[in-house]
Amino acid sequence: MTDTASPTASDPSAPAAVAMHHDTHDDDHGHASDTLYIQIAIGLAVLTAMEVAWPYVTDGLLDTDGPILMIPLLIVMAIKFVIIAAFFMHLKFDSKVLTRVFYSGLLLAVGVYVAALGTFRIF
Amino acid sequence: MTDLSLSKGDADAAALEQASEARAAHGAGVAYADGEDHDHTLTNTGISNPKLAMWVFLGSECLLFGGLISTFLLYKRNNLAGGPTPQELYDIELTSISSFVLLMSSLTMVLAVSAIQRGEHQRLRLWLVTTAILGAVFISGQVYEFQVFVKEGMGFTTNSASSAFFALTGFHGVHVTLGIVMLLSAVMMSLRGRIPQARAEAVEIVGLYWHFVDVVWVLIFTIVYLIP
Numbered sequence: 001m002t003d004t005a006s007p008t009a010s011d012p013s014a015p016a017a018v019a020m021h022h023d024t025h026d027d028d029h030g031h032a033s034d035t036l037y038i039q040i041a042i043g044l045a046v047l048t049a050m051e052v053a054w055p056y057v058t059d060g061l062l063d064t065d066g067p068i069l070m071i072p073l074l075i076v077m078a079i080k081f082v083i084i085a086a087f088f089m090h091l092k093f094d095s096k097v098l099t100r101v102f103y104s105g106l107l108l109a110v111g112v113y114v115a116a117l118g119t120f121r122i123f
Numbered sequence: 124m125t126d127l128s129l130s131k132g133d134a135d136a137a138a139l140e141q142a143s144e145a146r147a148a149h150g151a152g153v154a155y156a157d158g159e160d161h162d163h164t165l166t167n168t169g170i171s172n173p174k175l176a177m178w179v180f181l182g183s184e185c186l187l188f189g190g191l192i193s194t195f196l197l198y199k200r201n202n203l204a205g206g207p208t209p210q211e212l213y214d215i216e217l218t219s220i221s222s223f224v225l226l227m228s229s230l231t232m233v234l235a236v237s238a239i240q241r242g243e244h245q246r247l248r249l250w251l252v253t254t255a256i257l258g259a260v261f262i263s264g265q266v267y268e269f270q271v272f273v274k275e276g277m278g279f280t281t282n283s284a285s286s287a288f289f290a291l292t293g294f295h296g297v298h299v300t301l302g303i304v305m306l307l308s309a310v311m312m313s314l315r316g317r318i319p320q321a322r323a324e325a326v327e328i329v330g331l332y333w334h335f336v337d338v339v340w341v342l343i344f345t346i347v348y349l350i351p
């Protein structure tokens with residue numbers, strides 16, 4: 001990493017890094033309580049149980065070929081993903097830069113799938 | 124965390140000397156005139172180098188798993204070479220238990236991070252070891268699943284679907300195994316007193332990797348196992 005300018009006593013204007021350092025440190029300790037983490041984990045376990053039960057619940061009741069089965073599962077999957085990233089990975093409390101970095105990678109991954117699917121189906 | 128406010132006013136030779144010592148200790152980044160030993164160097168984003176590097180790495184890992192999941196989705200019904208497809212052999216009950224175990228390991232990991240942030244070293248080690256055990260249980264389930272599949276006649280090279288399945292879940296398994304190694308390394312470092320409260324971020328970075336492994340399994344479990 002490049003060296004940044006050292007703030008000195010004669011330089012009252014702190015660089016952006018220092019100001020942001022304050023923010024990130026405040027954020028670092030703005031993490032949720034253990035009780036909330038446990039509640040989140042219980043919630044995730046319940047969502048997982050719902051996911052597993054869904055095909056059995058809908059079996060015979062609905063025409064489960066395709067979207068009726070798939071869409072609720074994908075929605076629950078997305079909810080679980082966001083909850084883990086936001087709370088367990090602390091994205092909710094950390095700098096927005098990290099959120100952008102992570103979700104950019106995810107977006108590219110979706111792009112990879114779309115490109116591969118396009119290649120298979122079109123070409 | 125210590126107060127990071129910069130000293131204002133006239134230059135003080137002693138303060139400047141302290142600042143340069145702090146800078147030397149960091150090797151890079153911002154040196155603070157208070158001379159405090161801050162536990163990490165900063166990028167110009169205000170985020171420490173190791174943490175930002177881990178997030179960039181995880182962003183790139185999304186691409187790796189994106190490629191593997193895409194490949195599986197495109198080949199999951201392809202058994203032109205013969206043999207069963209993975210869908211015919213899944214044991215959803217076993218995989219559900221494995222998923223639950225991995226989900227709970229994320230909880231124990233986040234509790235480990237909380238413990239070190241409070242300076243509770245015994246609890247840190249307890250939660251890290253618990254996380255490693257839960258990870259090992261998950262891997263055991265995967266090894267069992269793989270050997271059942273092989274017994275049923277679906278090996279890595281049986282057909283395109285099986286190759287895609289084993290590549291995806293195998294890569295994830297390797298990631299979990301590396302995570303366990305990282306966790307046990309953190310336990311050893313903690314026992315040697317090399318993870319003081321001021322370096323809690325080191326545990327948080329291991330935690331980020333572990334949660335990522337968990338979050339990828341959330342995708343795999345739904346996309347690969349639950350959606351027919």
